[in-house]
Each structure stands twice: as structure tokens, then as C-alpha cells.
Amino acid sequence: MRLPDLEAWAIFAAVVEHRSFSGAADAVGLSKATVSKAVARLEAHLGQSLFHRTSRRLALTEAGRPLADHARRILAEATAAEEAARDAASAFAGRIRLAAPMSFGVTSVAPLLAQFLADHPGIEIDLSLSDARVDIVAEGFDIALRIADLPDSSLRARRLCGIEVHIAASPAYLARHGTPRHPVELGEHRLLGYSNATGPWHFRGPGGAEASVRAVGPLTANSGDALVPALIAGLGIARLPGFIVGPHLASGELVAILPDWTPPPIGLHLLTPPSTLRPARVEALIAFLAANLRDPCAAVLLAVDVPRRANG
Incomplete structure (x- = not known):
């Protein structure tokens, strides 16, 4: 039985990550020639080319x-196995790549990371903020926080807390256009859309009744925060999570409508790649985020004054 060429596989992964032979060579501390030979060795063993090579571009083959x-x-x-063999002090060192939604990352994750890094000075965190859904395996993330109703996947997911969603508008907009009492009436209004959540707005109401409406209006954005100024200016109605509109509901700049109709529940999830073998530093951050993002979701994200809801 011929053993796999693990060094060549690791070097291949480095070339993919750094998108060049020279970049991979610098990253792993080898010569460019050694990196090139390792990839060629792997290609010969597999009997197929792994890269398209030109003078200006390196791209993966099919x-x-x-x-x-x-x-x-x-x-x-392999990295995780080596770190597991080290003593605890040296294990809590190195870089962690973390992906999180933009608004939630700024308001809730970044302050926690400051605390975590102060407690673990040997760890470095590369935080990527985007509302787009990232492929954590393909893009090399160790952890991703995602706010969604997750589909089935091979990723390991842990639900940390629920996130309430509000249908909100400004008092001025409702004074001019009236307050919808049923979701179907939203079809007569200007709806501000969040482009990363495609499809109609769905609702569940009294007695298990269901309704849906398609968002049509003057503004669609891939960031919920970008909709807030137009919402406050009275340009329409939006469906947004409490951590974005909560302060504006509490201040009275916005009011929540349709209190008897709720959008489908969504949650904050912590996702990791399929493998259960992870470096100790990653396990430490997972435990820290799981402990600190459970209760704040209920207490901080939705500081909403219920009597401010519009009833007509």
C-alpha cells in the first residue's frame, strides 16, 4: 500500500490559499522550486493537472x-493534531479566521473579540464582515456566525439564540399612508428590501393563519443598516432584525407594526467545517462566543419598548 504524499497535499493547499507558487513558498518557508516540485509530484501521482498555469495567472482545473x-x-x-500534542500554553497561539454578518459583527462581535484577545495575547483573529453567505470551507474560515434559518449542510452548526424580526416604519409614513392591519395590505405599500433575503415576506398569524407578500419599493440593499435612513425618512416599510431597528423602536423614530403576525423565526448560528478535530485556539473562541452570545441576544439585541408598537 502506497502512503499518501501528505507534504504535497499540504503544499497544494498552501498554493490554493495564496494563489501563487511564490506566495505559498513564502508562507511555508520553502523555495519556489520545492513547492513546484511537490505540486508536480502530486499531479503525477493523481494522473491529472491541478492548475492551469500561464505567465500571469494560476487557476484550478476542473x-x-x-x-x-x-x-x-x-x-x-494535521495542524490541529500537532497543536493538540503541544502543551496548553503554546496551543493558545496562532491565527483564527472568523466570518460574521456586517451589522451584528460591528455591534456585538467586535466588542467581544477585544475582550477575548486581551485574555489570549498569543492569538490573532482575522475578522471578515459581510452579509453575503460565505463558503467557510472553500474560503478557509475556522468559524462563521450566521443569522438565518439554516438549510441542511455538511457543516457543523450550533444555534446560539433566536433573533426577533420586526416589520417597522416611521410614524410619519404611517400617518400619510395608514397602518397595515394584515400582511396582505403590505402589497399596497412601499416596501424596502434586503437583497440577501430573497423571496416573499412570509407571516404566521392568529390561529396558525399564514400570509405572504412580495417586497416592492424604492430601495433594496444588501445591508440592513443601509435601509434605516430611508425607513426613518418615511420612504417605506422594512423587515429588519431587532439588533438593527431596536434602538430606533425604543427612541420612537420607528414603530413596529402587525404585532399579531410574526415572520418565520431565525436564529444566530455558529458554524464550523465538518471536521471535529480543531486547534485549541479555535475551540477556545467557539466556547467564548457560545457563552457570550446566548443571553445578549435576548437582552441587548431587542431593547424594544412594546407599548410603542403601532395598533392603528
């Missing part, structure tokens, strides 16, 4: 694309 995920997992698990 065969190389799915193998890149295997290479990342091999490298990640």
Missing part, C-alpha cells in the same frame, strides 16, 4: 477544484 477542499481539510486536521 479536477483540482474539488480536490482543493480535501487538501484544506488534510492541512487543517
